[in-house]
Amino acid sequence: MSRTTPAQGVEVRGGPVERGDEILTPEALEFVARLQRSFGARRDELLARRQQRRDEAARTGKLEFLEETRHIRESDWQVAEAPPALRDRRVEITGPTDRKMAVNALNSGAKVWLADLEDANTPHWENVVSGQVNLYDAIRKQVELNSNGKQYKLRDDVEHAVPLVRPRGWHFDERHILVDGEPVVGALVDFGLYFFHNAQEGQRRGTGPYFYLPKMESHLEARLWNDVFVQAQQDLGVPQGSVRATVLIETIPAAFEMEEILYELREHSAGLNAGRWDYLFSVIKTFRSAGSDFVLPDRNSVTMTASFMRAYTELLVRTCHKRGAFAIGGMAAFIPNRRDPEVTERALAKIHDDKRREANDGFDGSWVAHPDTVSVCKEEFDAVLGDEPNQLDRDRADVSVSAADLLNTAETPGDKTFEGLRSAVDVGVRYIASWLGGNGAAGIHNMMEDAATAEISRSQIWQWLHNDIVLNDGRQVTKDLVRQVLADTEKQLRDEEGFPSENLDRAVELFERVAVADEFVDFLTLPAYEQID
Numbered sequence: 182m183s184r185t186t187p188a189q190g191v192e193v194r195g196g197p198v199e200r201g202d203e204i205l206t207p208e209a210l211e212f213v214a215r216l217q218r219s220f221g222a223r224r225d226e227l228l229a230r231r232q233q234r235r236d237e238a239a240r241t242g243k244l245e246f247l248e249e250t251r252h253i254r255e256s257d258w259q260v261a262e263a264p265p266a267l268r269d270r271r272v273e274i275t276g277p278t279d280r281k282m283a284v285n286a287l288n289s290g291a292k293v294w295l296a297d298l299e300d301a302n303t304p305h306w307e308n309v310v311s312g313q314v315n316l317y318d319a320i321r322k323q324v325e326l327n328s329n330g331k332q333y334k335l336r337d338d339v340e341h342a343v344p345l346v347r348p349r350g351w352h353f354d355e356r357h358i359l360v361d362g363e364p365v366v367g368a369l370v371d372f373g374l375y376f377f378h379n380a381q382e383g384q385r386r387g388t389g390p391y392f393y394l395p396k397m398e399s400h401l402e403a404r405l406w407n408d409v410f411v412q413a414q415q416d417l418g419v420p421q422g423s424v425r426a427t428v429l430i431e432t433i434p435a436a437f438e439m440e441e442i443l444y445e446l447r448e449h450s451a452g453l454n455a456g457r458w459d460y461l462f463s464v465i466k467t468f469r470s471a472g473s474d475f476v477l478p479d480r481n482s483v484t485m486t487a488s489f490m491r492a493y494t495e496l497l498v499r500t501c502h503k504r505g506a507f508a509i510g511g512m513a514a515f516i517p518n519r520r521d522p523e524v525t526e527r528a529l530a531k532i533h534d535d536k537r538r539e540a541n542d543g544f545d546g547s548w549v550a551h552p553d554t555v556s557v558c559k560e561e562f563d564a565v566l567g568d569e570p571n572q573l574d575r576d577r578a579d580v581s582v583s584a585a586d587l588l589n590t591a592e593t594p595g596d597k598t599f600e601g602l603r604s605a606v607d608v609g610v611r612y613i614a615s616w617l618g619g620n621g622a623a624g625i626h627n628m629m630e631d632a633a634t635a636e637i638s639r640s641q642i643w644q645w646l647h648n649d650i651v652l653n654d655g656r657q658v659t660k661d662l663v664r665q666v667l668a669d670t671e672k673q674l675r676d677e678e679g680f681p682s683e684n685l686d687r688a689v690e691l692f693e694r695v696a697v698a699d700e701f702v703d704f705l706t707l708p709a710y711e712q713i714d
C-alpha cells in the first residue's frame with residue numbers, strides 16, 4: 182500500500198495502523214524529512230567508513246586509541262550536569278514499547294525505562310508506529326489497556342520510570358517511509374517522530390527528551406547524533422541541551438573512543454552504558470578472520486569476568502567518572518519464571534552477583550530485563566550508594582587499561598563444544614522465528630534473547646567455521662556439521678508442542694545465510710527485514 186501525504190517529497194508506504202494518523206502527521210513527517218535531508222548522506226559516508234575500518238582491523242588484528250584526538254583525552258572538560266530526573270539511575274528496566282509492557286515497565290519501580298525500538302523490537306511497520314503511539318501516551322501518563330481480562334494502568338503509589346527511548350542503529354533504513362524517493366534512516370524516523378511529538382511535553386513534565394544511542398562505532402557517529410539534536414531543538418524551539426543521550430559502548434571500535442564520544446555529545450550527554458551483548462558480537466565480528474587468538478569459546482562461558490570484558494567495563498567507569506558522566510551497567514540475561522521457583526532462585530542469584538560486581542566497580546546503576554528483578558538490582562546498588570543518588574565522585578583513578586587489555590581475548594577460559602554449537606543453533610533459530618513473528622525479545626530456556634544475543638550465536642558459528650575450529654570432542658566445525666545440526670534443530674522444533682512453526686522455514690534459511698555463508702552478513706536483522714511486511 183502506498184499513500185502520499187501532504188508532506189512534500191514524503192511517501193508513506195506502510196499500511197494503516199490504529200491511531201497512526203496521530204503520529205504520522207504532515208508536520209511530523211516534514212520534520213523527519215528535514216532530518217533526513219540534512220543528515221542522510223553523512224550517515225551513508227559514516228557507514229562506508231565503518232566498513233573500511235573493520236576490514237583493516239580484521240587484517241591486522243589491531244585497534245588503537247586515536248592519535249588525532251589525543252588532545253581531547255588529555256584536556257580538561259566535563260559533560261553537562263544531569264537533569265534532576267536522571268540523577269539517580271540505580272535501576273533501569275528495558276523492554277519493547279508494546280502497550281502492556283510499557284505500563285508494566287513504568288510501574289516497575291525502576292528509575293528509568295529504556296523504551297526499546299532496537300535490540301528488543303522487530304521493526305514491523307505496525308510495531309514502529311504503535312510503539313510511537315504508546316510512547317506518546319506514556320509521556321502524557323495516559324497509557325492503559327485491557328488485556329486477557331486484566332486492566333492495566335499507571336499506578337498512583339509508585340514513582341514512574343523515566344522513559345529513555347532507544348532508536349534503531351545508524352545501519353538500518355525504514356523502507357516504509359520514503360523521502361525524495363529514498364528510504365529514510367531508521368534512527369531518524371524513531372528519533373524524529375518521538376522528538377516531534379514529545380520533546381516539549383517531556384520538557385514540561387521533566388521527563389525528556391531522553392535517549393539511548395546504540396551500536397555506534399566512532400566519535401564521528403556521535404558527532405552526527407549531536408548535530409541531529411542541535412537541528413531538532415532549533416527547528417522546534419526546544420532549548421539547546423534539552424536532549425540527553427546515553428551512548429551504548431557496545432562495539433569494540435567504540436571502546437577505543439569512549440572519551441571522544443562523550444566529548445562530541447558533552448552538551449547532550451547522559452553517560453555511557455556497557456552493552457555487553459552487542460560488544461561481544463562486535464568483538465567476534467570485527468576480528469572474525471584475524472586469527473585464532475580472537476576465537477572465543479562457547480557463548481555461555483564468556484562472562485563479564487573474562488579479562489577483555491573486565492578491561493572494557495573498568496575503562497568505561499573510569500572514563501565516565503573522569504568526565505562527570507554516568508556509567509550504567511549492562512544486562513544479566515537470566516530471567517525469572519513465575520511458574521518455576523528453582524529457575525527464579527538461580528536467575529536471581531546470578532543477577533545479584535552481576536549487579537553487586539557492577540555496583541562495587543563504580544557503576545551508577547544498571548539494567549534489568551524483567552520487573553521481578555528490579556528489587557535485586559536496587560538492593561545491590563542501595564548497598565553501595567546508600568542515600569547518594571550515584572557515585573560520580575568515585576573517579577577510579579586506579580584503573581589503567583591499554584589497547585592490549587581491551588584486545589586480550591586469547592586468555593578467555595572455556596571450551597568450544599558440540600553442545601555450545603547445538604545451543605547456538607537452537608537459540609538462534611528460535612529467536613529469528615520469534616523476530617519474524619513480530620516479537621523482538623523472547624524468553625528462551627529461561628534466558629532473555631534479543632537481536633544482540635542472537636548475533637553472538639550466529640557470528641560465533643561463522644567464526645568457528647571459518648577458522649577450522651576443532652571442538653573439544655575432536656570434531657571439526659564444517660559446513661556439513663553445522664547444516665546437520667540445523668536440520669536436527671528444525672526437526673525438533675517442528676515436533677515441539679506449542680512452537681509457532683509458521684516462521685520456521687524462513688528462520689532456518691536465514692540462520693544458514695548468516696552463520697554459514699562465506700560472506701559475513703553485517704547484521705542478521707538486515708536480511709531478516711527483507712522477509713517481513
Ligand SMILES: CC(=O)SCCNC(=O)CCNC(=O)[C@H](O)C(C)(C)COP(=O)(O)OP(=O)(O)OC[C@H]1O[C@@H](n2cnc3c(N)ncnc32)[C@H](O)[C@@H]1OP(=O)(O)O
Pocket residue numbers: 274275276277281282283285286297300301458459512516517518519549550551552622623624628629630631633634
Ligand atoms: C542486549 C540488550 O539490548 S538487553 C535490552 C533489550 N532487551 C530487552 O529489553 C528484553 C526485555 N525483557 C523482555 O522483553 C521480557 O522480559 C522477556 C521477553 C524476556 C520475557 O517476557 P515474558 O515471557 O512476558 O515474561 P513473564 O511471562 O515472566 O512476564 C511476567 C510479566 O512481566 C511483564 N514483563 C516481563 N518483562 C518485562 C519488561 N522488560 N518490561 C515490562 N514488563 C515486563 C510481562 O509483560 C508479564 O506481565 P503480566 O503479568 O502483566 O502479563
Ligand SMILES: O=CC(=O)O
Pocket residue numbers: 300429431455456457458459460511512633
Ligand atoms: O544493548 C545492549 C547489549 O548488551 O547489546
Ligand SMILES: [Mg+2]
Pocket residue numbers: 300395429431456458459633
Ligand atoms: Mg545492544
